Amino acid sequence: MSAPVLEIREVTRRLAGVVPVTLVDGATAAFAPGDFVTITGPSGSGKSSLLYLLGLIDRPTAGEVLLEGRATATLGSDELAALRLSRLGCVFQFHFLLAELTVRDNIALPMRRLARLGRAGIAERAEGLLDRLGLADKLDKTPDQLSGGERQRVAVARALANDPAIILADEPTGNLDSRNAHNVFDIFASLARSEGKTVIIVTHEADLAEEADIRIEMLDGRIREMRRQHA
Amino acid sequence: MKAADLRLLADLGLSHLARRRRQTAVSVLGIMLGVAAFLVISSLMFGFQNDFIRRVIDVSPHVQMLDEYRAPPAQPALSAYPGAAVEIVGLRPKQELRGIRDPGKRLAEIQAMPGLNAAPSLQGQAILRFGSTDIAATLIGVEPELEARVSNIERDLIAGSLGALKTTANGVILGVGLARKLGIGMNDTLTVVSPTGAVLRMKVAGLRKTGITAIDSVQAYALLKKVQVLLARANVVNRINMRLADVTTARELAARIETLNGYRTESWEEANQEILGLFIVQRAIMFSVISAILIVASFGIFNVISTVIHEKARDIAILKSIGFFERDLRRVFVLEGALVGIAGALLGAGLGSAIISALARVRFEMDLIATIQGFVLERSWWLYAIAGVMAVTVSAFAAWLPARHAADLQPVDILRGGP
Numbered sequence: 001m002s003a004p005v006l007e008i009r010e011v012t013r014r015l016a017g018v019v020p021v022t023l024v025d026g027a028t029a030a031f032a033p034g035d036f037v038t039i040t041g042p043s044g045s046g047k048s049s050l051l052y053l054l055g056l057i058d059r060p061t062a063g064e065v066l067l068e069g070r071a072t073a074t075l076g077s078d079e080l081a082a083l084r085l086s087r088l089g090c091v092f093q094f095h096f097l098l099a100e101l102t103v104r105d106n107i108a109l110p111m112r113r114l115a116r117l118g119r120a121g122i123a124e125r126a127e128g129l130l131d132r133l134g135l136a137d138k139l140d141k142t143p144d145q146l147s148g149g150e151r152q153r154v155a156v157a158r159a160l161a162n163d164p165a166i167i168l169a170d171e172p173t174g175n176l177d178s179r180n181a182h183n184v185f186d187i188f189a190s191l192a193r194s195e196g197k198t199v200i201i202v203t204h205e206a207d208l209a210e211e212a213d214i215r216i217e218m219l220d221g222r223i224r225e226m227r228r229q230h231a
Numbered sequence: 232m233k234a235a236d237l238r239l240l241a242d243l244g245l246s247h248l249a250r251r252r253r254q255t256a257v258s259v260l261g262i263m264l265g266v267a268a269f270l271v272i273s274s275l276m277f278g279f280q281n282d283f284i285r286r287v288i289d290v291s292p293h294v295q296m297l298d299e300y301r302a303p304p305a306q307p308a309l310s311a312y313p314g315a316a317v318e319i320v321g322l323r324p325k326q327e328l329r330g331i332r333d334p335g336k337r338l339a340e341i342q343a344m345p346g347l348n349a350a351p352s353l354q355g356q357a358i359l360r361f362g363s364t365d366i367a368a369t370l371i372g373v374e375p376e377l378e379a380r381v382s383n384i385e386r387d388l389i390a391g392s393l394g395a396l397k398t399t400a401n402g403v404i405l406g407v408g409l410a411r412k413l414g415i416g417m418n419d420t421l422t423v424v425s426p427t428g429a430v431l432r433m434k435v436a437g438l439r440k441t442g443i444t445a446i447d448s449v450q451a452y453a454l455l456k457k458v459q460v461l462l463a464r465a466n467v468v469n470r471i472n473m474r475l476a477d478v479t480t481a482r483e484l485a486a487r488i489e490t491l492n493g494y495r496t497e498s499w500e501e502a503n504q505e506i507l508g509l510f511i512v513q514r515a516i517m518f519s520v521i522s523a524i525l526i527v528a529s530f531g532i533f534n535v536i537s538t539v540i541h542e543k544a545r546d547i548a549i550l551k552s553i554g555f556f557e558r559d560l561r562r563v564f565v566l567e568g569a570l571v572g573i574a575g576a577l578l579g580a581g582l583g584s585a586i587i588s589a590l591a592r593v594r595f596e597m598d599l600i601a602t603i604q605g606f607v608l609e610r611s612w613w614l615y616a617i618a619g620v621m622a623v624t625v626s627a628f629a630a631w632l633p634a635r636h637a638a639d640l641q642p643v644d645i646l647r648g649g650p
Contacts, residue, residue, distance in 0.1 A: 048647065057552050058643040078556050085554020092646060096549040100246035110553050112239045158553075170646075 003069065004030035005198050006054060006166055011063035013049055023049035025221035026063070031214075033165065036192035037200040038209040041218035047202040048170050050218065054200060055090050055168045056080045068165070085114050089159030093171035095151040097143040103130065103154050104139045110161040129157040133187065149180030156187055167191060169201045173208065185211065237566075240559060243550075244567035247539045254535045255571060261528030262575020262626060263582060266618045269521040270583030273617075275590070276517055277609035280510045283443075287503055289383055290441040292472035294347075294485045296496045298331045301489070330467035337492055338471055346476040347484070350377035351468035353458050359405075359451065360422040361413040368409055368451045370423065372458025372468075381474040384439060384452065390417045391437025396454050402436030408448025410438055423451075427463045525621055528575070529629035532568050537633040540564060547637050548645035557638040564637055568630020572623035579622065580615055 007030040015021040024046045031037060039047045052058040053065060056072060065072045067083055075083070084090075097106045107126040111117055117125060130136050133153045143151055152172055159167055169188065173181035185201075185208050192199040192213070203209050210229065217225040248255045303324075308317050331337060334351055341349045353372040358365050375393045379385050385393045389407065396402045403423070405415070415421055415435055423431045433453065441447055459465050473488075475481055481498035489496035500507060540547070547560055590606045 052643050052646070055552070057646070078558075081551065081554045081556050083554075084552065088554075090552055092549075096545060096646075098243075098246070098546050098549070100250055105242075109239075109550075112235065113553070113555055113559070115233065115235055 002032050004066075005033050005068055006031045006200075007064075007066040007069075008050075008054065008060075009064045009066070011050075011053055011060045011065060013046075013053055013058060014061040022221050024053060024060070027053075027221075027223050028063075029216065029223060029226055031166075031198045031200065033198055034192055034196040035198050035200075035214055036189055036212050037198070037214040037216060038212035039200065039202045039216045039218060040204070040206070040209045041224070043204075045218040046221040047218050049221075051168050051170050051200065051202050054166075055088055056084050057090070085110060086162055087165050089162070089164040089167045091152070091155050091159045091167070091169040091172045093174040095143065095148075095155040097151060097154055097158070099143055102140050102142055103135065103146070106143070106154060107157050107161055110158060114162050116162070125161065126157075129160055130154075133157050147180075149176050149183065152176060152180070152184055153187070156184065160191070164197070166198045166200070169199070171202050171204065173203065173205065181205070181208065236559075240563045240566055241570070243563045244570060247543060247563075248535075248567055248570065251535060251539060254531075254538065258528070258531035258535050258571050259575045259578065261531045262525065262572055262622050263579040265521065265524040265528045266576050266579025266622050267583035267586065268524055269618045269621070270580065270614060271586045271590070272517055272521065273614050274583075274587050274608045274610060275606060276513060277611075277614070278607040280513070281609055282607040283506075284503075286441065286443055288478050288499055290387065290443060290446060291499055291502065292381060292470075293475040293478050293481045293499050294473040294488065294496060295502060296331065296337070296341075296471040296473075296488060296492065296494050298329055298469040299495050300493065301495045328464075328467070330464060330469050331471060331494060334468045334471065340491070341471060341473065341488060344484075346480070347473050348377075348380040349471055349473045350374060350381040351455065352378070352470045352472060353455055353462065353464060353468050354470055355458065355462045355464075356426060357451075357461065358424040359409065359413060360424060361415045361419065364413050366409060366412050369449050370425075370458055370461070371450060371452050372455035373452055374455050378452075378472075381472045387439045387441050388437045389440050391435075393437070393452075395436035396452065399434055399436040401431060401433040401457060402453065403433040404437035404439055404452040405435055406447035406450050407438050407440040408444060409451060410435070412448065423461060425461045425463070429461050429463060431457070431461050433457075522621070525625045529625045532571050532626050532629040533632060535571070536564050536568055536630045539567070540633050540637045543637075544640060544645050547640050548642035551640070551642040552646065560640075561631070561634045561638040564634035565627050565630050568634075569623050569627040571630075572626025573619075575626065576619040576622040579618065583618070 009028050011024055011027045012022065013024040015023060027050055039050060041047050049058070053060050056065065056067070067087060072080065072083070098109070101109070104123070104126050107129060108122050111122045111125060127136070127139065130139060133156060135150060135153055135157070138146060138150060138154070143154070146154065156172070167188065173184050176184060188199045188201060189211060191197045201212070209215055212229060214226065214228050216223055306319055306322070308319060338349055338351055341347070350373065355370055357368055357370040359368045375396050379393055384404070388404065391404065393404070396404065410416065413421065417435050417438065420432055420434050423433050439447065439452070455468070459467060475484065478499065482500055485496045485498040485501070550560060551557070587608055587610060591608050594605045596604050
């Protein structure tokens with residue numbers, strides 16, 4: 001087995017307050033390149049909170065998150081942002097596209113911020129991603145001119161913009177009909193299996209979760225079970 | 232920051248402003264009016280002030296030696312016992328004949344200095360009487376040939392000539408304001424009464440108009456000898472007036488001459504320090520008022536940016552989760568404020584410039600501290616620069632306050648909340 005690209009060790013996330021709440025409690029897991037992982041569990045079990053910790057969007061109260069072998073606990077907010085920009089791609093339940101921007105501009109945002117490509121390169125990659133996701137004719141539309149499934153696919157394209165090693169998705173099919181949900185899920189599966197990206201998806205939907213290579217079940221903030229489903 | 236980064240942040244800022252067109256327009260309008268008001272008021276004020284200063288420099292001596300001392304002479308007892316507790320009782324000042332001692336020698340010394348001309352004069356108060364009108368005036372005795380080299384009196388004459396003081400028996404040149412008050416014209420004869428009671432009939436040989444009311448309605452010129460006789464001060468002069476090639480050296484030269492001669496010697500700035508001080512107060516008031524206008528206008532920007540940040544909390548969260556830095560978000564909103572400021576400054580410059588051009592075409596005549604025929608307007612690039620810098624700074628600052636809040640937003644708090 002190759003070295004883990006993303007790893008959590010005894011990660012805990014606790015919210016302070018009059019009544020402290022533990023969102024994630026001592027979670028440990030490691031993910032290798034090409035792993036296609038789903039995280040399931042009842043509402044409030046800590047699935048999304050774990051994903052935010054994996055995505056370096058939130059910081060653990062205890063434990064460690066290692067990205068490509070590098071501990072992230074001591075990194076500043078700018079360093080974490082730089083890692084999110086170049087190594088991670090996030091998709092959320094709600095597409096969270098910027099309403100004022102066209103599809104093309106939404107996808108270009110991470111690329112423009114990273115500034116690895118020139119203007120022509122950014123345009124070419126945005127068009128390539130949309131073509132691959134079947135949205136080539138939607139380049140100049142704004143999000144309100146797209147269907148729910150199309151918006152979510154644009155969000156996937158945006159997450160892929162900087163060619164990240166890891167894709168994290170928080171219930172990406174939660175607001176889609178069955179056909180669109182399977183479409184989006186297939187895209188994620190292909191990213192893991194064909195391109196070797198580590199894809200971690202939080203989902204409620206058991207049938208979709210069955211398609212993943214690794215399934216993590218959470219309960220009360222703890223990883224109840226983590227199992228490989230396919231040989 | 233790289234140009235590409237700036238363009239990206241500016242694009243995001245512009246997209247927010249475009250979304251709130253009406254509020255943005257109101258904010259731009261506020262800044263525009265503030266900038267236009269600043270330009271018009273400062274153009275009027277600086278125009279008038281600078282014109283007044285130009286006229287003062289033009290018609291008054293650049294440096295003037297007076298027959299008085301800046302500080303009373305030290306008492307011998309104080310000089311003899313420096314640092315001792317000396318009390319002088321029953322002091323009676325020495326009665327001295329007023330006037331500059333040995334004026335010929337001092338005049339020659341001053342005239343020998345490079346870059347200046349000097350002329351003596353005797354100045355005193357007199358009553359001018361014409362018909363039943365008595366007016367108090369400042370009577371100035373001059374030597375026409377020398378005076379012509381230190382003042383523009385010849386140029387300012389609207390009737391007669393400076394030389395006519397010599398060719399006309401008991402000739403006098405009156406300021407136009409004085410002549411108007413007396414109801415007198417060229418070649419008319421008036422009576423001049425000195426404080427000592429001496430009376431002289433004099434003929435109007437010239438009328439002078441400088442445009443400065445305080446001069447035109449008060450001063451009258453006659454030959455030095457005539458004024459010395461009238462004021463019973465034979466061979467006395469109480470002023471040595473100087474005109475410099477470079478007016479900016481007046482203060483320094485006045486100090487040097489005062490050190491050499493002991494007599495109080497004033498530069499044009501010191502002679503007019505009260506009015507120049509008033510100008511400074513005027514400028515301070517103007518800048519305060521304009522700053523207040525811009526600050527009020529900036530509340531509009533604060534409001535727009537605060538609203539945008541409130542509305543765009545989700546976008547801010549997503550941008551941060553994508554990998555935008557906190558400072559990027561701060562810059563987006565500060566840029567938005569600055570863009571509103573730039574738009575307001577540009578439009579305000581256009582509006583202000585149009586109003587100034589319209590005011591420049593208005594003609595009227597009015598006697599204030601100077602006679603004006605219309606608005607005197609200053610149209611310097613630096614006024615536009617000050618207005619622009621103020622507008623953009625105030626706007627960016629107004630945006631920076633809420634922008635800090637945007638940068639501090641935690642994406643996880645918002646992402647958990649849903650759409």
